[in-house]
Structures are given as C-alpha cells and as structure tokens.
C-alpha cells in the first residue's frame with residue numbers, strides 16, 4: 001500500500017483516527033486459515049476489541065469458531081449480546097463476576113472459566129452450588145520452559161507438570177459444581193517472541209534454538225497431561241493452544257483441537273519479526289502534521305500510544321507511511337506530540353497525515369472510539385471499538 005493511496009481515501013478527515021484496511025484483513029485471514037491447517041481457530045478478542053471485526057471474522061467460515069475472552073465481564077457482555085462458546089483465558093476470582101457467568105451458563109450458554117489452583121475451584125464451586133448449576137472450567141497448563149538460568153516463557157499457571165496436574169485433578173474431584181471440560185496451554189515463548197528481528201542475527205539464532213528445545217519438551221507435556229486427564233474420565237470438549245506466532249508448531253500436535261489467533265488479523269509491529277510467516281499491516285492510525293520545526297522534521301499532534309509489556313523500543317508505535325519516516329531517539333512517540341524525521345520523496349505539509357502502526361494489536365482500540373473500515377480505495381463503514389461501546393475491561 002502507498003502513502004498516496006491512504007491519503008486520498010482520508011482527504012479532509014479529522015485526525016487522529018484509526019482504520020482497518022479490509023482488503024488486507026481479508027488477505028491476512030486467508031493466510032491464517034491456511035497456516036492453521038485443519039484446526040479450528042478461536043479468536044483472541046483482546047487482540048481485536050471491536051465487535052464488527054469479530055463478527056466479520058466469525059462469518060468467514062466454520063473454521064473460525066468461538067471466542068477467547070480476556071475477562072469474565074467481557075464474556076458476560078458478549079454472551080448477553082448473543083455470542084456463545086466463550087473461553088475466558090485468565091482466572092476470575094471476583095465472586096460477583098463468577099456469579100454473572102453462572103447466570104449466563106444457566107441460560108444454556110457455553111462459558112469456560114480458567115483455573116489452575118484449588119482456590120479458583122473452591123470459589124467457582126461455591127457460586128455453582130449457590131446458583132444450583134455446574135460450571136464448565138478449563139485447566140490452564142503452564143507451557144513455559146525452565147532452562148538453567150533462564151525461565152523461557154511467561155509466569156502463568158501453577159500447573160506445569162504431571163505431578164501438579166494430578167494434585168489439581170484431585171482438587172477438581174472434591175468440587176462437584178465444577179466440570180473440567182477443557183484444557184488450554186499457551187506457549188507464549190513460541191507464539192509471542194519474534195525470531196527474525198532485523199539487525200539481531202545472533203539473538204535470532206539463539207531464540208530459534210531455544211524455541212526448538214522448548215517445543216520438544218512442552219509438546220510432550222501437553223500431550224501427557226491431556227492423556228492423563230482423559231484417562232481419569234474427564235470428557236474434554238476442547239484442547240486449546242498457540243497464538244498467531246506459533247501456528248506452524250501448534251497444529252502438529254494431534255491432541256490440540258483448536259488454536260487461538262488474534263494479533264495476526266491486524267498485524268501490529270511485534271508480529272513483523274517471525275521466520276515462518278509474514279502478514280501485512282491491516283490496522284493503522286493517522287496523526288496530523290501540525291508543525292515543522294526544522295527542514296526534515298514534521299511534528300505531529302499526539303501519537304504516543306505505547307504498548308504494555310516489558311518496556312522497550314519495541315513497544316513504541318512506528319511510523320509506517322510514507323516509507324522512510326522515523327521517530328527521533330530523544331522523543332519517540334509522545335503524549336502530545338511526535339516529531340517525525342523524513343527526507344523522502346513525498347512533499348509533506350502541515351495538515352498532512354503520517355500513518356502509524358501500534359506495537360500490539362488490540363491495545364490500539366483502547367485509544368479510539370471507532371475504526372474506519374476501508375476497501376478498494378474508499379471508506380465503507382465506521383464501527384465502534386469496545387471503547388466506543390463504553391466497554392473497557394483491562
């Protein structure tokens with residue numbers, strides 16, 4: 001895509017704004033469907049945060065099915081709006097939130113609560129008993145690898161081997177108002193760590209080797225724990241794994257029934273650096289040049305939408321178009337202004353846009369009430385983000 005193409009589409013539009021290029025979204029979706037092989041795809045809503053886009057993706061075909069929510073209130077909100085098959089990927093310990101889920105489950109909705117500790121089970125069980133309903137739960141199996149001197153992965157679940165899984169299953173059996181019907185193992189160190197970062201040759205090699213070593217071990221772990229759970233008589237409805245960055249390896253595991261994908265649809269900058277795939281930027285935001293303090297410096301209003309996670313330059317939004325635009329080292333992307341260094345071919349003027357990309361997919365939507373959808377050179381629709389619907393969950 002070119003600077004001129006987007007600039008023409010948005011001529012006269014007030015900035016800042018965020019938009020989705022639906023043609024690119026479609027291209028990314030097709031690639032993701034291919035990458036997922038014959039596994040079902042569950043949508044990671046945290047990486048989308050816009051119902052119109054969720055609806056669009058759910059309607060693509062039956063391979064895309066079910067939502068991975070990030071909080072119980074989000075799942076309940078979506079359930080009340082008619083969505084079903086909602087896996088809440090992180091534990092819920094707030095009793096009223098569990099009760100709200102229970103009330104949706106009683107209506108016949110499929111909502112899975114995430115667990116890995118006895119405390120989770122006891123709380124859910126208490127509410128289930130009070131509400132006179134059995135609540136479906138999911139075991140979050142930790143998928144990080146412990147190497148000498150390195151915790152490769154994220155600090156997530158307390159269940160990280162067969163022994164702890166056995167203890168967890170004993171606790172499940174003591175709580176009759178929970179039903180263990182699903183397992184999730186998210187291999188963040190494979191799915192969320194780029195292994196093809198420009199200018200980091202040695203580090204890329206090391207990361208790829210670590211990934212290879214980790215995969216061997218965690219594949220076995222997931223397979224063994226799932227087998228053990230089945231052997232103990234639990235009927236599993238789903239085994240979820242992976243994310244945008246790990247589809248190639250996650251789909252090789254027979255026991256995994258579905259993969260999760262979110263970020264790959266929008267393709268934020270953190271997902272530019274993988275050896276096995278390359279999706280295209282579909283979610284973009286525009287900031288307006290309001291000053292030109294020096295010949296090749298174009299200062300824009302706003303723009304400092306920095307992403308969560310370990311603080312670093314990879315969490316800063318990046319200029320996308322025109323090509324060759326750069327942030328300054330001292331200011332980067334600021335709360336009220338973002339100076340852009342540029343000496344390329346476009347004749348930039350005050351009032352022109354600079355097109356930017358966020359480092360994380362869904363967080364962009366926490367900055368804007370709406371997304372403008374474009375296709376084939378024109379604006380086709382304006383749709384609210386979660387924030388635009390008055391919903392902000394984390």
Ligand SMILES: Cc1ncc(COP(=O)(O)O)c(C=O)c1O
Pocket residue numbers: 044047068089186191192242243244245260261262263264361
């Ligand atoms: C449990 C879980 N599964 C899957 C994903 C992958 O999401 P994405 O495709 O947006 O990277 C995440 C992201 O953090 C996650 O927390």
